[in-house]
Amino acid sequence: MTETLAHYKAPVVAGYPDVPLAEKQRLFDEIRGDIRFADYLYGCYECGICVAACPSARFYDFSPRRIAQAAAREDVELVYQQMQEDIWECSQCFSCLRCPRGNNPGGIITIMREVAVNNGMASAREALAGYSRIIYKIMSTGTQVSPDMLQPDAFPDWGPETGDVSTHLDLWRRALPSETLHTTSTGWAVDDKTLVELYLIWFHTGALDVIKDVDRGLHAILQEVMEERLEEEGIQI
Ligand code: SF4
Ligand code: SF4
Known part of the structure; x- marks a missing residue:
């Protein structure tokens, strides 16, 4: 900034x-x-x-x-x-x-x-405030909005089906054909090597620093998550 x-x-x-x-x-x-x-x-x-x-x-x-x-x-x-x-x-x-x-x-x-x-800018912080959960999910897991985030109270306009899906989420996810989709807390399974590569890209391209400018709390959490994982892999940044 x-x-x-x-x-x-x-x-x-x-x-x-x-x-x-x-x-x-x-x-x-x-x-x-x-x-x-x-x-x-x-x-x-x-x-x-x-x-x-x-x-x-x-x-x-x-x-x-x-x-x-x-x-x-x-x-x-x-x-x-x-x-x-x-x-x-x-x-x-x-x-x-x-x-x-x-x-x-x-x-x-x-x-x-x-x-x-x-x-x-204040307008950027305000516009992005509602997205912190989503940014956290994407950057900490390397995937996207996860199935367990799709709760009826969060998406009332999606109708009653959302409640049924969230109640039986494990079953629905196991019914999906691809093995990488049998997860509920991530959009799909991401292997450790890919996640480490993503973390390194976000560190070195400054993507993580950009988040610091709009949400310091979120930045601190993400930095901790990423540094811990990289340390486990023996990578110093
Ligand atoms: S399409 Fe829009 S931007 Fe392009 S010339 Fe017309 S008014 Fe301008
Ligand atoms: S909403 Fe779509 S069409 Fe409208 S300005 Fe943005 S990119 Fe262009």
Whole structure:
């Protein structure tokens, strides 16, 4: 996390912490400096095709066209404003790749999210707060959301079947054809060698450090889990 943002006591404007223009410019420069940026933005016809294709635009006050235009116009104020809320409303489906200009608004949003996370922005912490259980599961087990997380109280909209499946979870899982799927606390069985390789990748690529910027508690737990496993394997990091 940059010291500049981390220690700045920001006034709250329009429901989010404001920062000086120089900070907004720095964040935009970070977005524009990403190696993918030039390939994601070629200008904008304002045709609205991306909006018509975008599922999130149907349900939120959100528009991929506004994202592309703000970036194309280098409107640092608006880009900063979009980093508070808009970018977290995108489902990253990339239907906006239909853009006749060759833009990738969803890709620009990916970069904006990464910059928000890397700078420890409050909007990133808030948007990711609900995902800590899932991040923990993925990074500690090397798989994904596990069957034992699918409880009826967590997913009331999935209907009564969820309750039946969770009650007889062992049986359901044993009925699956592949041996690697006969687990309930992980999505599938991951062998130790793969898990160790994943831990090393997350350490060395800085993926673990990124989590530190948004959730220090989760980072501490994950670091402990990973270091313990690597130590068992005789690996020093
Ligand atoms: S990637 Fe985001 S902006 Fe693009 S169509 Fe999907 S939800 Fe909309
Ligand atoms: S489809 Fe492309 S050119 Fe059209 S409004 Fe969206 S970003 Fe701009």
